[in-house]
Structure formats: C-alpha cells, structure tokens
Amino acid sequence: MENIRTKDGNTVVLRVDVTELKRAELALERQRQELEHKNEALDQFTATVSHDLKAPLRHISMFSEMIEDELAAGNSHEVSASARHLRDSAKRMNRVIDSLLDYSQIAYQISTWxxxxxxxxxxxxxxxxxxxxxxxxxxxxxxxxxxxxxxxxxxxxxxxxxxxxxxxxxxxxxxxxxxxxxxxxxxxxxxxxxxxxxxxxxxxxxxxxxxxxxxxxxxxxxxxxxxxxxxxxxxxxxxxxxxxxxxxxxxxxxxxxxxxxxxxxxx
CATH class of the missing domain: 3.30.565.10 (Histidine kinase-like ATPase, C-terminal domain)
Structure with missing residues (x-):
C-alpha cells in the first residue's frame, strides 16, 4: 500500500495486490530447483552410462584383436572361443542400450492419469x-x-x-x-x-x-x-x-x- 499526494493536496491510497507476483516467483524458484536437480542427475547419468558402455566396447576391441592375431598365427581352433566372447560383449551392449531407451522414455511427470x-x-x-x-x-x-x-x-x-x-x-x-x-x-x-x-x-x-x-x-x-x-x-x-x-x-x-x-x- 502506498500513499500518493496529488497537486491539489489530496491523498490517494494505492493498493497493489502482489499475490500473483509472489505465486509466479515461487513457481519460478521451484522450476529453478527442479532444473538444478535434473542437471545434477544428468551429469551422474552421463558419467555412469559412459562407463557402462565403454566396458563392453573394450571387450569387443580386445577380442577382435585376439581373433586377428590368432588368424595371423594360424591358430584357427582358438578363434571360436574369442568369437563367442565377442558375441557376448555385443549382446551385453545391446541390453545396456535397450535399458537406456526404457529409462529415457519415462518422463519426469506423466501427463495421463x-x-x-x-x-x-x-x-x-x-x-x-x-x-x-x-x-x-x-x-x-x-x-x-x-x-x-x-x-x-x-x-x-x-x-x-x-x-x-x-x-x-x-x-x-x-x-x-x-x-x-x-x-x-x-x-x-x-x-x-x-x-x-x-x-x-x-x-x-x-x-x-x-x-x-x-x-x-x-x-x-x-x-x-x-x-x-x-x-x-x-x-x-x-x-x-x-x-x-x-x-x-x-x-x-x-x-x-x-x-x-x-x-x-x-x-
């Protein structure tokens, strides 16, 4: 509330309702906190995903090199075991990617109740x-x-x-x-x-x-x-x-x- 004096000496009382403004400020603060939380979760998620995707990739790279070396050395009987490990690593990566897709498709807030x-x-x-x-x-x-x-x-x-x-x-x-x-x-x-x-x-x-x-x-x-x-x-x-x-x-x-x-x- 504010008192305003006019040129002719009269006083006008001005009332300003700030309820909606306060509500907007609170809503903005909630959104800021939610965004901060999501950013922290995203950082953690990215670090974790990077680690778990690199593990099968390392195995794929390693067993691919082993197959190459075994073929070059003429050890064809050992290729089968390395190929099996290679296939298992690829399957694991596929499972990880499918899991990530499942996780990412769930919204932070459902829209249909x-x-x-x-x-x-x-x-x-x-x-x-x-x-x-x-x-x-x-x-x-x-x-x-x-x-x-x-x-x-x-x-x-x-x-x-x-x-x-x-x-x-x-x-x-x-x-x-x-x-x-x-x-x-x-x-x-x-x-x-x-x-x-x-x-x-x-x-x-x-x-x-x-x-x-x-x-x-x-x-x-x-x-x-x-x-x-x-x-x-x-x-x-x-x-x-x-x-x-x-x-x-x-x-x-x-x-x-x-x-x-x-x-x-x-x-």
Whole structure:
C-alpha cells in the first residue's frame, strides 16, 4: 500500500495486490530447483552410462584383436572361443542400450492419469512372471491392495520390476516367499513388496536406485543390467511419489512405494 499526494493536496491510497507476483516467483524458484536437480542427475547419468558402455566396447576391441592375431598365427581352433566372447560383449551392449531407451522414455511427470486397481496390476504381473515363478517355486502372499491414480502401463512395469527382483534374488537355502501388500495412510497410498531372499546391505540403500548399479557382478547367477530399481524410482517419481528400501527389515528385502492418494482428475 502506498500513499500518493496529488497537486491539489489530496491523498490517494494505492493498493497493489502482489499475490500473483509472489505465486509466479515461487513457481519460478521451484522450476529453478527442479532444473538444478535434473542437471545434477544428468551429469551422474552421463558419467555412469559412459562407463557402462565403454566396458563392453573394450571387450569387443580386445577380442577382435585376439581373433586377428590368432588368424595371423594360424591358430584357427582358438578363434571360436574369442568369437563367442565377442558375441557376448555385443549382446551385453545391446541390453545396456535397450535399458537406456526404457529409462529415457519415462518422463519426469506423466501427463495421463487413470484410476488404477493395484490388484489388477499385480494379477497381470504374476501372469507375466508365471513361468519364472514356477521354475523358482515361489509362494506369493497377496494382501489387500487399494486403487491409485497413475499411468497403468508404468505402474505395471514398476510392480514387475519389484516382483521380478524378489524372485531373482531368492535365498538358495529356503523356499522363496514374496509378499505384496498395500494400505492407505492419510492422503498417501503405500505399496509394499517384500521377500525372504538374500537381502540388501543397508549401506547400499541409496546406491541401488542409481543407473547400472549392481551389487552382484556374477551375471551367470544374477543377470541383468542393473537398471531395474533406477527405472522403478523414475516411474514412482513421475507419479509424484517415492520409493525406499526398508533398512530395518532383516529377513530379506522390503521395498516401500508411497504414492499420492489423489493427484489429477482421471479420465
């Protein structure tokens, strides 16, 4: 508010509503912080991707040179083994690139929101993983699951990643059990996926959600590119939610996904 005195001696009181200006400033600050966060994530992502793409490239280069040397020396019987290693490295690079494409196609914020029944999502996922689950003799315990708003296809991929991990990292000395539960707390929905597998060291509770982070380097036992949980985190964050490892759970691994109860008008 400002008092303005005119030439004839009268006073005019001028009121200026700065509410919209303040809102715009706050929105601009949020955008600045979000951009800063994305730039940091991009730097980390670029460094990680560069490292993980260079590894199979080095192998391809090395085994190509070995094949060339073996052919020049007339050791044709050793070429087969080098060619097999060369092919395996190319396959790994292809898997890494496919994983990167999956990761990059998930937007930071989804644009289409639907009313989704998590029971249907879990049922679909168990159908997809049925062969793998039967082979591993997994017992599933499914509790009450609420409805949530979001992108059904992305939520399906989220649940498939979490359940797939629970099956993959089962304990060799006990029958695998995977429990899936949900609950509504205040204005949030929780989805909990836990198992009685080999578990995860609490020291790596943050690292496991980074791109291409693998705690087990023996791909013959635990295959994959190490992008599954990073993908899960990105899907959850695109729904304005969060995911974390329950570090107090010692009987295996327990992941807790928290999603807003209501965010957008559904279709």
């Amino acid at each position: 639907s009313d989704v029944d998590l029971s249907d999502i879990v049922a679909d996922t168990l159908s997809v993983l049925d062969g793998h689950a039967r082979e591993a003799n997994v017992r599933f315990e499914i509790g009450s699951l609420p409805r949530v708003q979001g992108d059904p296809e992305l939520l399906r991929r989220l649940v498939q990643n979490l359940i797939g991990n629970a099956i993959k990292y089962r304990h060799p000395d006990r029958g695998p059990v995977v429990r899936i539960n949900g609950r509504i707390a205040d204005q949030q929905i929780e989805l909990v996926v836990e198992d009685n597998g080999i578990g995860i060291d609490p020291r790596f509770a943050t690292r496991i959600f980074e791109v291409f982070q693998r705690l087990h380097h023996d791909e013959s036992t635990y295959g994959g590119t190490g992008i599954g949980l990073a993908l899960a985190k990105r899907i959850v964050e695109s729904h304005n939610g969060s995911i974390h490892l329950d570090t107090g759970f010692a009987e295996g691994a327990r992941f807790i996904v928290t999603l807003p109860k209501r965010m957008r008008k559904t279709k």
